[in-house]
Amino acid sequence: MAEQAAQLAHQRRALILDAVRREGAVRVADLVGQLGVSDMTVRRDLDALARRGVVEKVHGGAVAPAGASGHEPGFEAKSDLEGDAKAAIADTAAALVEPGSVVAVSGGTTAHAVATRLLGIPRLTIVTNSLPVAELVWADGRDRGAGAPILLLTGGSPTPSAALVGPLADLAIGSLHVDLLFLGAHGVAQGAGLTTPNLMEAQTNRALVASARRVAVVADHSKWGVVGLSGFAALHQADWFVTDAGLPDPARAALSEEVGELLVAGEERH
Template sequence: MNDHQNLLAEQRRALILDEVRRHGGARVGDLTRKLGVSDMTVRRDLDSLARQGVLAKVHGGAVPVVEPSTHEPGFEAKSALEQAAKEEIARVAAALVAPGSAIALSGGTTTYAVARQLLRVPELTVVTNSVRVADVLHGGEAGATVLLTGGVRTPSDALVGPVADQAIRTLHFDLLLLGVHGISEEAGLSTPNLAEAETNRQLLRSARQVVVVADHTKWGTVGLSSFAPLSAVDVLVTDAGLAPRDRERIEGLLPRLIVAGGAGED
């Protein structure tokens, strides 16, 4: 029996999307053989992914969607993507947080996953511009002190703008856990939202150490506005889907790369 046959639908769709993105497209027949499922199952998966706007169906298969640099998916749409990878990243990133420290979490679905992993870390003070992150941590068993910045909500449920910027500007935290729309050698860290770019700059200025949490699909993605060079990043936590050539390149650019779920998680 093929190992992929017992995958949950969301896991199978993540594999399909990764295949399409890696190879610039995929045929239904190839996907059925790779996953060990029927044509009908693959076509249903392609329909679901096409409705999410992350790929485009073509005759006999699918191709990736080339999104404009200003496109910003909503929180729910992003939550459906790379779920297993985000959980692995969150587990490893949370282990970098010391009990009793003051930390910041930006908005985003990966930082939301990190927040769930932090529920048992004692005596944290957490600054966040994400309502969802604040909701997760508020009232948790470890009793974290949570400071929500305020601001204008983006499609991805981050609070940004002058109110958020002013709140962050007066604070100092030991560690920033930062989610990004895109990360690349040329553009650094980027987002499609101009106001979010400025708020992220304020978060970076207030942090002693910066940990970027980003699944492998974010490498090479570029949003409308760059808000920091790669030199601003102390640690990148990503997942084992990162191509070997990209891993080698990143290791030469950043002080530390952690590949969650990879051999040794080094």
């Protein structure tokens, strides 16, 4: 009986590991339904895989380990991971926005969380290459009419993370001047800067950075130490780097030396 249970656990963990390698991230809630086991069983399986170093546990699920980041997870796969951290980052980041300004929002789930906090700020124009952000802003305008932000969608071809990229997006972005860019990243590391596995998304992100008077990077602590295939911004290009309290002290020290200002959600500004 114990041998059979061990075999079943081995099979589950192989399936979970395959999903992480294929999708880049998994959610506990999804695995419970897919595997037909309890929440606690899934969490024990993730603990076992994390001890082997083949996944990295995050709040709500697991991701590919830091530094092994050649795959780009889909938007849905990432949307519920580190949810509390993203919410805290979004609250802090939205406080940087001036009413009546032009704000750009990049692709990514953390940038999307920021966008949810922008809807109530008066007289905003929101430029985005993110389909989920565009849908959010468009729905707000449809429901509220007057007072909702003006939406400018860049166009382009969608990536797995639902960002519009490519020459059409780059051309549209290059014709704009925005006051503040909220910029997400697949990975953040000293030396490598901000990175993504997607070459075309990297180029479009460079266009967004070039169009912005100020840049606020929004990234939770799990992004630190991850290096994707293509870099699109150096750390010193960030006027603000907004993150959560889970970021370790060595990373805080490294970022503080390079970015304009490090903002940690829930902590006082210095």
